[in-house]
Amino acid sequence: MIDKNSPIPVYYQLKEDVKRKINQGVWKVGQCIDSERELSENYGVSRMTIRQALGELVQEGILVREKGKGTFVCEPKVKQQDMMSFSEMINKSGRNLVTKVLSFVKISTPEEFQDIFRFEQLYKIDRLRIVDDEVVANEIVYIPCDYCGYLDEEILKGSLYKLLEEFGYKIAYSESALQAILTEDKHKILFNTQENIPLLKSFSKTFTENGKILFLEESIYRSDKFILEVNISMREGKLK
Incomplete structure (x- = not known):
């Protein structure tokens, strides 16, 4: 051997x-x-x-x-290293992804988002991401209605990145804040478990090439099922 x-x-x-x-x-x-x-x-x-x-x-x-x-x-984990959609990441791993749309509504732009989006209305998209029959993530996305063409729940079961590219937007980068959180009863319902499980909460802004904020995303991941790798490098000339 x-x-x-x-x-x-x-x-x-x-x-x-x-x-x-x-x-x-x-x-x-x-x-x-x-x-x-x-x-x-x-x-x-x-x-x-x-x-x-x-x-x-x-x-x-x-x-x-x-x-x-x-x-x-170990049980296989979803592993994200680079900027890519969740759908693309799962497809590359050869695993099975199902997206369940919990709600898809049009809302007035919340006060806390009004400095970010200068639009009166946003789409609020609440989805579960299910990998090999296990709920791995709950994603809530906010995106201006003016950015999108026709949307429905069936369309939103696919990749949001790919959908936005079809509308003419090229996603360049995102900025995220990460926080470990304790399991609450609402999380047990979302993730279909009776146990206290490790959770990672993310709030991210996703940008186009010209620095325009395309959408906001509030996500909760099972950190026993999901790995996020962050690469940090020293900028040239910053160290004296």
Whole structure:
């Protein structure tokens, strides 16, 4: 299984083989995989190599270590790294996405949004995002009625990004504020659970290329099902 003469590093070959076994169901979600000693014997490699491979799988959210118990297969999570729609992200992962529109109404622009939007009316779109039959996110989007053509609930079951591009808008970037929140009864109803679950609340503004705010979004994600990776870099010339 491991070709030590290959230019591909041994730890990487091992890592890919562990992933293959997980995908094939040899080790299922929640199951403890073989110990480091067993893996070392089975693959004929050092335990240091085993640790390196497993360490990367832990960082990628594929495995989790539990002290004194072993290393277990994690439940797959939705992972967002770049600027893309939720629909596009799920499609790329090969998983099944269903969008349920809870409400779609036209409202007078709330006072707290009047400094952002100079329009009298907004569409308020409340949607659940269901991945592989589990509710992962609740999204509430506010967008000026003047920005959109004809909309209905059926259209809103697809990608909002793609829909807005069809109306002539090109989405460039977003600004988000993130907050961990406690589970309330209303969240248990939304996410169809009786348990207290970790939740991540996001408030974001999405902009076009010329800096125009296209829509606002208030979202709540199950943070045990969703990973948001943020890349931060130092701007050149800012450090003296």
